Amino acid sequence: MKQNLKKTFTSYWKYLALQTACKKDIFDLILSGKKTINELAKFGNFNKTVLSDLMSALEQAETLQIIENKIFLTEKGEVLTENNPNSLKYACIHWGEETMTAWQNLDYTLITGKQAFNHIYKKTFFDYLAEDKSKLENYHKAMNEYARDDYENICEKYDFSIHESIMDIGGSLGALINVISKNNPNLKCYLFDLPEVIELIKKHNYKIIKGNFFENIPKVSETLIMSRIIHDWNDKKAIIILQNAYKSLPKNGTLYLIENLTDKIENKAALLSLNMHLITESYERTLSEYKILLEKANFKFVEYKKINELQHLIIFIKL
Ligand SMILES: C[S@@+](CC[C@H](N)C(=O)[O-])C[C@H]1O[C@@H](n2cnc3c(N)ncnc32)[C@H](O)[C@@H]1O
Known part of the structure; x- marks a missing residue:
């Protein structure tokens, strides 16, 4: 039970690893032929050590496989590319942006009953967009x-x-x-x-x-x-x-x-x-x-x- 609770506390790490990869077009870059950490780091101007850990986290999330230093997308990874007919790339990006900031202010909404979004961004959601x-x-x-x-x-x-x-x-x-x-x-x-x-x-x-x-x-x-x-x-x-x-x-x-x-x-x-x-x-x-x-x-x-x-x-x- 405690183990489960502890997993919940950091479950957003997994999501934000995926979200960052989507935001930085990493799944698209792999699909387009950038198959090694070196190629990806050079093309995206990423820090190689951090990128390497991110790739391992994405492998754990079953979105890619690293075989003999080459990176391949799994079916799940393909769904996070821009032009896939079933793409969920923008759905993935969405929840980690302003919505996540609003969720970090749930205590404000809990006390006031008012939207945290408007409190942070000083306008309504649709006006902001x-x-x-x-x-x-x-x-x-x-x-x-x-x-x-x-x-x-x-x-x-x-x-x-x-x-x-x-x-x-x-x-x-x-x-x-x-x-x-x-x-x-x-x-x-x-x-x-x-x-x-x-x-x-x-x-x-x-x-x-x-x-x-x-x-x-x-x-x-x-x-x-x-x-x-x-x-x-x-x-x-x-x-x-x-x-x-x-x-x-x-x-x-x-x-x-x-x-x-x-x-x-x-x-x-x-x-x-x-x-x-x-x-x-x-x-x-x-x-x-x-x-x-x-x-x-x-x-x-x-x-x-x-x-x-x-x-x-x-x-x-x-x-
Ligand atoms: C939550 S989205 C729902 C979109 C879509 N119907 C769906 O089910 O996915 C709300 C929609 O209402 C539209 N909307 C918001 N304010 C509006 C307004 N004042 N007049 C017309 N459309 C508006 C937004 O642009 C958006 O497309």
Whole structure:
């Protein structure tokens, strides 16, 4: 038991070794042919002794193998390279940056109930991202890597072809709407997000719309979907977004939420919820908390469905 506890204290070392290798493109360099410590150290301007220990730590993490002084990526290591179709490079980088600094200030959030992020960086998370294009891009690449995996089978769990159109509100780089659009060729698909995010989208098979959901959601679609949106906001702000969704939809229009329902997940998503307290103005809610919130914006609850290990699709209609 004590041994386990001690391992937990330093478990972040393993993660930060991986995160640093991703940040410094070390997995990409190995893939591109830099196969020895000397070649890597020269190319990346790294300290050879430290690099050698880092390589051993990455070998322990089963991301690479060192055979006769040559370094080879394992399947796990390949997933941490930039162009791998299943890449998790930016998801890996994400958690070791500002989020980790916020976690180091959990005591501030514990005492005040306020976001450590805003306390440290003097602005809200989304305002902070908007001011730095490379941070914004890295965050959305990380979100996209999670979303690509989380939503890949969503159309097997739910039939969106019952609708004529659907708009993904706060759709980031489009992982969700892309899957819905590919599986439902007759469905008109739209993605709505902040202008600076829309500008990051390169290729798309859906219409893109720039805007701010606190101001207005355009009336272009009879169905809206919001994934991991409402959990970013406190009740007061969430209701403003939901009222704008209400105004955007026709009568009987459907609003889908995708969220982590804490009462439907075994460990109550407690760590995820703490993360929300630290970074955003919110926390992960229960199904009944979502029902109460949505009723305040005149939506009627229809049903909910589990779509993956963590998330549920929660279905409401506009009265
Ligand atoms: C937690 S991310 C969720 C992204 C994506 N839906 C997913 O499930 O991975 C929140 C999204 O809301 C967008 N967003 C934040 N504030 C917004 C606003 N005022 N208007 C429109 N979109 C906003 C962000 O740009 C981001 O794409």
